[in-house]
Amino acid sequence: MADIIHIIQTKYYYLVVIFLMMIGLYATISSRNLIKKVIGINIFQISVFLFYIAMSKVKHGTAPILWDKSHVYDNPLPHVLILTAIVVSVSTTAVALALIINIHKEYGTIEEDMILEKQKLDIDRSNTA
Amino acid sequence: MIDILLLLIIVACAIFALFMKDLLSATIILGVYSFIMATIFTRLNAVDVAFTEASVGAGITSVLMIAALSRTKRYEYHYTKGQRKKPSALFSKIMSLVLVIVTGAVLVYGTLDMPEFGDPEAPTNQHVSPRYIEETHHDTGINNMVTAVLASYRGYDTLGETTVIFTAGTAVILLLRRKKKV
Known part of the structure; x- marks a missing residue:
């Protein structure tokens, strides 16, 4: 029991990240709505950013900007990686949303089930014709 | 204390x-989620990341x-009780829940180490970054280490990032342009 409390006290950031990741993954897998899936992917991605930033924190460290009064700085490298990752995540979201708009134009819906049904109907129609 | 409060708020936002059945509300809550995440980044001293997350992410x-919602539908389709209780729908829900919980358990096991x-x-914090922290001012003359690493030491990363944005922009333009009627 004492072990568990120690783990929660020292690693609570990581545990929250894992919980957020689980929520994002669940939203991505189980929801039938395509935009809901994109929202799930976003929740997932942002939780991973928090994971990296939490790793870069050093006890008593200041922000990684040179300062006379500071002896310990936080690790700047994960910050740089995550800066790149944020922009990349926005690009993937943009492409996903563009694809969804095209799907809506073609099928008139953004629900996975209905898209599959319509595809089946199209195949049947082409077979009988 | 405030850290724990922020983490609780962010978990609530994700849930x-x-x-949310209204996708516009879900989008706004996603924005709140991003913005609180930016606050947490500030608490963790990642100021540059917080700026970017607040402006670009949120x-x-x-x-x-919202632009995509205006071109599609605002509300999620409301399944009737009969459709929701169908064995196939229930099975896929339970399977995804099991998969998510197994993934979470494996990750928690991983964090123990x-x-x-x-x-x-x-x-x-042992490799590479001590060198950045010590040499930045001498090498580049920039006081902000994140900027120095981003634009100088790891300039090629930024070039790759720009390539990704360019590709994404091209893809979006190609997908959304108006096709001429034949």
Whole structure:
């Protein structure tokens, strides 16, 4: 029991990240709505950013900007990686949303089930014709 | 204390975004989620990341989402009780829940080995970055280490990032242009 409390006290950031990741993954897998899936992917991605930033924190460290009064700085490298990752995540979201708009134009819906049904109907129609 | 409060708020935001049937509300809650995440980044001293997350993550993503919603549908389709209780629908829900819980358990098992939060001896803080911290001012003359690493030491990363944005922009333009009627 004492072990568990120690783990929660020292690693609570990581545990929250894992919980957020689980929520994002669940939203991505189980929801039938395509935009809901994109929202799930976003929740997932942002939780991973928090994971990296939490790793870069050093006890008593200041922000990684040179300062006379500071002896310990936080690790700047994960910050740089995550800066790149944020922009990349926005690009993937943009492409996903563009694809969804095209799907809506073609099928008139953004629900996975209905898209599959319509595809089946199209195949049947082409077979009988 | 405030850290724990912020973490609780962010978990609540994620859960609300998951259960919202109105997609516009879900988008707004996603924006709130991003913005609180930016606050947490500030608490963790990642100021540059917090700026970017607040402007690009919370701002542009929300705008893109709302633009996409205006071209599609605002509300999620409301399944009737009969459709929701269908064995196939129920089975897929339960299977995804099982998969998510197994993934979470494996990840928690993985974190047991990780160094404690804020540990200066952690492997992440041992290699490469001490050199950046010590040499930045001498090498580049920039006081902000994040900027120095981003634009100078790891300039090629930024070039790759720009390539990704360019590719994404081209893809969006090609997908959304008006086709001429034949």
